[in-house]
Amino acid sequence: MVERWAVLVAVVCIAGGVAVTTPALGADEFAVGATNVALAAGGGHIVAFSSHVLDENKQPVKQWQVSNVIDGIHVTATERPRDSYGWSSAVPPTPTAPQWFIIAFQNQKTRLITRVRIDPTTDDPAEIGRWAKDFKIVVSNTTQEGPWVEGKSGRLLNKGIPQTFDFPPVECRFMKVVVTSNWFSDQFVELGEVEVYEAIATGDALDQLIIRLENLLQDLKRYRDSQRYNQPLRPELKPTMTPATTPTATVTPVPKPQ
């Protein structure tokens, strides 16, 4: 049975013409889980955040509230969801006064995490410089006030695509996403979606194979998107930072206080 699946993996790789690597996993190695454990529908939730944009009555603007970063809804080149444009802070971030939010998982469980996938895309175009740029992922296995352990620092591309960042597996009960800069706006910082994936240790060959097939499926989707939208496979690995070619808005955005 396992051998048949192994053949299938090879066939899928060849048929797709995709340079997908599925390295062999030893019993003492980790695989990346295929389930986004931050997703609100799966129990992920925001426990604290620095700010989000408010309307004239000091109420959150639904289209820009912080919970939009874990709702599984993406703004794409062809899809502009009516009620979820992403998160917009109320003020711009600075290195000394960053904007941030803290994600916890279902039932406040500790997860061994190893990958985040960040989509900076919001309903505003990349050209106005509000999308998140430099960020830091810190984790706490105790309280939502810390102490914090650094998981990953990185810089997003100013492109409307999800970007993957891997780091050594770390136990996490609270994951704080700290955004220290946007691209140049003095108004807000915005971010579309954050996904979190676990490191899964298993010695069972069939479980490993299922995980690898699920990861392969994600790689194939990424490859499809790279072909469809002329995007690099792993844009975060490219050193160049070019402005995104963001499509013209097709819906009227909700006005934000300036």
Ligand SMILES: [Ca+2]
């Ligand atoms: Ca979202």
